[in-house]
Amino acid sequence: MSNQQQSGGKIKVGFKQAAAMLFPYAKSRIVEQIKSVALIIIYLILFQTVVLGIAIAQASLIAAGLALVIGGLAFFMEGLLLGLMPLGEVIGLKLPQKSKLPVILGFAFILGAGATFAEPAISVLKAAGSSVKPWDAPLLFLMLNKFSGYLVMSVGAGVGIAVMFGMIRFMYNISLKPFIYILVSFLIVFTLWSFFSENMRNITGLAWDCGAVTTGPVTVPLVLALGIGICRVVGSSGSGSSGFGVVTLASLFPIISVLILGAVLSSSVPPPMAEKEFFSAANRDKAEKLFDSREGMLGYAFQNAKEESQLALFDDDRGKMLEYVSSLKYDVDQAAAVFGAGAEAMQKWAALKGTAEQQSAVFADKSATLAAVQKFSSVMEEPLRPSELMLRNIKAAAQAIIPLSIFFLLVLTLLLREKLPRADEIFLGLGFAVIGMMLFNIGIEIGLSRLGNQVGGKVPSAFKAVELHEQRSAINGFDPGIVKTAISPAGELESFFYVKGKTGYSQLPFKEEQHNPETKQYNFTPTRGPLFGAEGALSGIIVALIFAFALGYGATLAEPALNALGITVEELTVGAFKKSLLMQAVALGVGVGIALGVAKIVWNIPLIWMLGPPYILLLIITKISTEEFVNIGWDSAGVTTGPITVPLVLAMGLGIGGQVGVVEGFGILSMASVCPILSVLMVGLMVTKKRKAALQENAATERAEVAA
Numbered sequence: 001m002s003n004q005q006q007s008g009g010k011i012k013v014g015f016k017q018a019a020a021m022l023f024p025y026a027k028s029r030i031v032e033q034i035k036s037v038a039l040i041i042i043y044l045i046l047f048q049t050v051v052l053g054i055a056i057a058q059a060s061l062i063a064a065g066l067a068l069v070i071g072g073l074a075f076f077m078e079g080l081l082l083g084l085m086p087l088g089e090v091i092g093l094k095l096p097q098k099s100k101l102p103v104i105l106g107f108a109f110i111l112g113a114g115a116t117f118a119e120p121a122i123s124v125l126k127a128a129g130s131s132v133k134p135w136d137a138p139l140l141f142l143m144l145n146k147f148s149g150y151l152v153m154s155v156g157a158g159v160g161i162a163v164m165f166g167m168i169r170f171m172y173n174i175s176l177k178p179f180i181y182i183l184v185s186f187l188i189v190f191t192l193w194s195f196f197s198e199n200m201r202n203i204t205g206l207a208w209d210c211g212a213v214t215t216g217p218v219t220v221p222l223v224l225a226l227g228i229g230i231c232r233v234v235g236s237s238g239s240g241s242s243g244f245g246v247v248t249l250a251s252l253f254p255i256i257s258v259l260i261l262g263a264v265l266s267s268s269v270p271p272p273m274a275e276k277e278f279f280s281a282a283n284r285d286k287a288e289k290l291f292d293s294r295e296g297m298l299g300y301a302f303q304n305a306k307e308e309s310q311l312a313l314f315d316d317d318r319g320k321m322l323e324y325v326s327s328l329k330y331d332v333d334q335a336a337a338v339f340g341a342g343a344e345a346m347q348k349w350a351a352l353k354g355t356a357e358q359q360s361a362v363f364a365d366k367s368a369t370l371a372a373v374q375k376f377s378s379v380m381e382e383p384l385r386p387s388e389l390m391l392r393n394i395k396a397a398a399q400a401i402i403p404l405s406i407f408f409l410l411v412l413t414l415l416l417r418e419k420l421p422r423a424d425e426i427f428l429g430l431g432f433a434v435i436g437m438m439l440f441n442i443g444i445e446i447g448l449s450r451l452g453n454q455v456g457g458k459v460p461s462a463f464k465a466v467e468l469h470e471q472r473s474a475i476n477g478f479d480p481g482i483v484k485t486a487i488s489p490a491g492e493l494e495s496f497f498y499v500k501g502k503t504g505y506s507q508l509p510f511k512e513e514q515h516n517p518e519t520k521q522y523n524f525t526p527t528r529g530p531l532f533g534a535e536g537a538l539s540g541i542i543v544a545l546i547f548a549f550a551l552g553y554g555a556t557l558a559e560p561a562l563n564a565l566g567i568t569v570e571e572l573t574v575g576a577f578k579k580s581l582l583m584q585a586v587a588l589g590v591g592v593g594i595a596l597g598v599a600k601i602v603w604n605i606p607l608i609w610m611l612g613p614p615y616i617l618l619l620i621i622t623k624i625s626t627e628e629f630v631n632i633g634w635d636s637a638g639v640t641t642g643p644i645t646v647p648l649v650l651a652m653g654l655g656i657g658g659q660v661g662v663v664e665g666f667g668i669l670s671m672a673s674v675c676p677i678l679s680v681l682m683v684g685l686m687v688t689k690k691r692k693a694a695l696q697e698n699a700a701t702e703r704a705e706v707a708a
Contacts, residue, residue: 029074037070037644040555044455044648047547054458054528057470058450065447068439073643076436083429084401085221086421087408092226094416096171104171104230105164107411111226112163112250113156114404115219118437121646122152122213122400124444128206128666131654133304134290135278136663138269139199139262140206142290147265151210154261158254159214163223165253166246170227176245176631180622183252184615188608190259195608199266200259204607205666207258211251212637212669213646220247244631251637251673272663275305279312295337302338307355318357325350326361351376356518370519377474377523389442397437405430444647452648456655456665459547460602461529463540466659468526475499478522483510541602544656548598551652552672553591555645562586569632577632577687585683586636589676594649596675597668601653604662607670614674621681629684636680637673645672 048054056062088111095104116122129144143151168174191208194200223246270278270286278287279301291297301310314321328335328346339345350362351372363369412418420426460466482497495510514523532540556562566579600610622630649668657665 079433452651
């Protein structure tokens with residue numbers, strides 16, 4: 001043993017020995033993440049493939065993405081436990097001993113804001129703007145695209161303020177109820193006011209969903225570590241509310257901060273309007289403010305707007321527009337600013353989205369046009385650039401983790417003048433956290449978000465026809481002479497033709513707008529649905545709502561954080577509120593909430609009418625509930641929005657919204673947060689009633705025994 005032992009008391013371990021010790025531990029961590037992900041992923045895939053009968057597109061890429069999500073989460077959570085959590089606990093213990101209240105509150109604010117930037121799910125908000133059209137919701141488009149950084153900063157500021165108030169609660173043992181009354185009442189009034197503003201109305205779903213995004217695997221453990229440390233020092237750890245309540249505040253304050261940001265920005269954007277009017281000379285200056293530059297606005301219009309709207313940017317002068325497009329062939333920098341980097345970006349736009357005249361302005365002749373159309377039509381998706389993908393996500397992960405870590409280290413060493421405990425473990429943990437967040441973000445981008453968008457886009461096929469864009473095909477050398485005509489039972493004429501495939505001949509509908517006579521190409525996009533009844537039938541919508549309920553219910557039961565909360569609650573209530581009862585109450589609430597959120601999108605119901613009644617009811621129930629159940633119930637919403645649930649549900653909501661034609665698909669997460677609070681508090685009232693009845697019965701028995 002002496003030969004193996006170092007002077008520092010450490011034992012040298014060979015590679016095989018280290019691997020033998022680490023492998024079981026790493027395996028358990030990976031299995032833990034697989035358990036939290038597997039149920040929801042399998043359910044989504046089975047629903048789309050078995051119930052809807054639609055194959056998963058890019059299945060191998062999505063599978064790789066899901067594997068990265070699992071590996072990334074395992075690394076990230078281990079890094080959190082080894083690196084950030086120990087730092088938070090030490091500072092939480094030492095800060096109240098060596099600093100005054102202003103310093104503690106300043107630290108709490110920076111901790112809350114920094115932890116928000118490090119949340120894995122926060123990156124999903126930045127990627128949610130692609131489905132929003134600037135003419136439909138100018139303010140929402142601005143906040144999700146050009147000012148997405150401001151959006152994240154406002155969320156971080158909200159969480160920072162929430163943590164400040166949470167620390168004040170811990171230090172002075174203040175009830176959570178007054179905070180709930182004030183914040184929820186203010187939010188209901190603010191949201192109601194926003195309903196009467198065209199632009200503000202469209203950001204309310206985003207604002208309320210931001211409250212769910214913040215309470216993730218970084219913010220909650222760090223804030224609780226700080227709070228528990230403070231409670232130990234000030235002697236309030238036995239109050240029953242230690243560790244509870246701050247998650248509630250961290251969910252409510254960001255909603256306010258995002259709504260305030262929207263109100264500040266709303267005066268600088270035009271109101272929602274028709275697409276062509278948006279790009280007209282009268283509105284062009286304000287419209288341009290939604291983009292990074294005039295070239296960015298032109299590029300967006302060419303890629304996403306109709307030809308008549310594109311012409312509006314050139315004062316309805318077709319010659320001027322074509323002259324501009326033609327000039328871009330000779331100005332590489334300008335073309336890149338409009339259509340994006342890459343030598344073929346402009347050619348791809350012209351081949352796939354340009355009109356015949358625009359194609360003539362880009363390509364030398366018809367043969368070049370035909371060659372480009374054939375080339376780009378065969379590529380359905382943008383090719384992945386692994387190096388670019390990795391560098392972008394390494395940068396994002398480092399920006400999220402490293403500044404927060406440096407801040408912790410500076411506070412510990414310079415302000416508190418404490419030595420760094422187990423420095424090697426902490427730095428290893430911080431490295432793991434960066435690696436984990438990078439892998440997780442890549443997995444979200446290529447796997448989880450794609451799956452969520454696919455399933456969300458296909459769910460409406462239960463009650464309406466949806467286009468399967470991933471199955472789009474191009475038929476070259478198309479001859480209109482093969483088109484046939486049929487008559488429907490209603491007496492309507494329908495055009496179709498036959499095409500030969502690998503398994504025989506099939507019949508396809510003919511639509512004039514999908515045929516390009518110049519290139520002799522017919523672009524066909526198959527459709528699916530409605531699968532349950534006629535178009536818009538209630539039976540099909542009910543199937544979609546049942547799917548949403550089962551998704552929320554199953555995904556919530558799989559959340560590891562809910563299991564941990566259940567154990568804590570059972571201990572705090574001395575067995576009166578069983579872990580299984582809490583888990584079922586929360587899961588039922590989330591299932592109902594996600595179903596209501598989908599109903600909100602399908603029927604385009606204003607969010608205030610969905611959120612107002614349950615929150616008003618919650619204020620009443622909160623008033624008559626005990627403090628312990630108020631803390632438990634309101635914090636239970638935080639465990640429902642994990643790093644897997646948030647990206648999937650957000651992507652699914654946006655996918656459904658895109659198919660049913662609503663302006664935005666936000667609001668599902670907010671409904672998935674309010675309903676479990678309601679269900680837990682109602683169960684809490686029943687538990688309290690039973691407990692009181694049992695105590696009264698015992699007291700009566702004791703009195704009878706004494707009397708006897």
